[in-house]
Amino acid sequence: MRILVALIAILFSVSAPVMGQSxxxxxxxxxxxxxxxxxxxxxxxxxxxxxxxxxxxxxxxxxxxxxxxxxxxxxxxxxxxxxxxxxxxxxxxxxxxxxxxxxxxANPILWPLWAAPFLLIGLGLLLLRGRIRRKRK
The missing domain is CATH 1.10.8.640 (Cytochrome C biogenesis protein)
Incomplete structure (x- = not known):
């Protein structure tokens, strides 16, 4: 019985790539x-x-x-x-x-995605400027 199960398993493992092809x-x-x-x-x-x-x-x-x-x-x-x-x-x-x-x-719905990096860079520069001003004082 074990030999039969092993042969069936081998048969399916060998034929699987063939069955997957179009x-x-x-x-x-x-x-x-x-x-x-x-x-x-x-x-x-x-x-x-x-x-x-x-x-x-x-x-x-x-x-x-x-x-x-x-x-x-x-x-x-x-x-x-x-x-x-x-x-x-x-x-x-x-x-x-x-x-x-x-x-x-360039769909109008995507404009916020295109603008987000520039807004984040601008926000980062504003935060950096505020931090530099606080250190000088």
């Missing part, structure tokens, strides 16, 4: 470049500014994740049809949220 083939332009070098440069420049949703620390141009491959393929296909990179970026942001883009947005 059965779907990669997207057509996930790892294949556009034949037109100008269009490929446009696509590559855009891919370097889009964050991988799986890895989160890499751009989709650098990531090997299947999700990044799908996004690369979508970008290349849209570039080949004639869409502009900024239109594609807007579509990706609309679909996945602001977080997908490495380029920060």
């Amino acid at each position: 059965a779907l083939p990669p997207a057509p332009y996930a790892n294949r470049q556009i034949s037109d070098p100008v269009l490929e440069r446009k696509a590559k420049a855009l891919m370097e500014t889009i964050r991988c949703l799986t890895c989160q620390s890499q751009s989709i141009a650098d990531s090997d994740a299947s999700m990044a491959g799908d996004m690369r393929s979508q970008i290349r296909e849209r570039i080949m049809v004639g869409e502009e990179p900024e239109h594609i970026r807007a579509w990706l942001i609309e679909r996945y949220g602001d977080w997908v883009s490495y380029e920060p947005t």
Whole structure:
């Protein structure tokens, strides 16, 4: 009985990586470049500014994740049809949220976040000035 349990455990541990792989083939332009070098440069420049949703620390141009491959393929296909990179970026942001883009947005709701460091530095300088004045007296 122990041998049977051990064989079953070995079978599942060996087959686990195979079961974790996607059965779907990669997207057509996930790892294949556009034949037109100008269009490929446009696509590559855009891919370097889009964050991988799986890895989160890499751009989709650098990531090997299947999700990044799908996004690369979508970008290349849209570039080949004639869409502009900024239109594609807007579509990706609309679909996945602001977080997908490495380029920060300037939405009015985010202005306090941009102003916070300057306010904190100003407050620190005021406190430092008050402390220096107290020491002189």
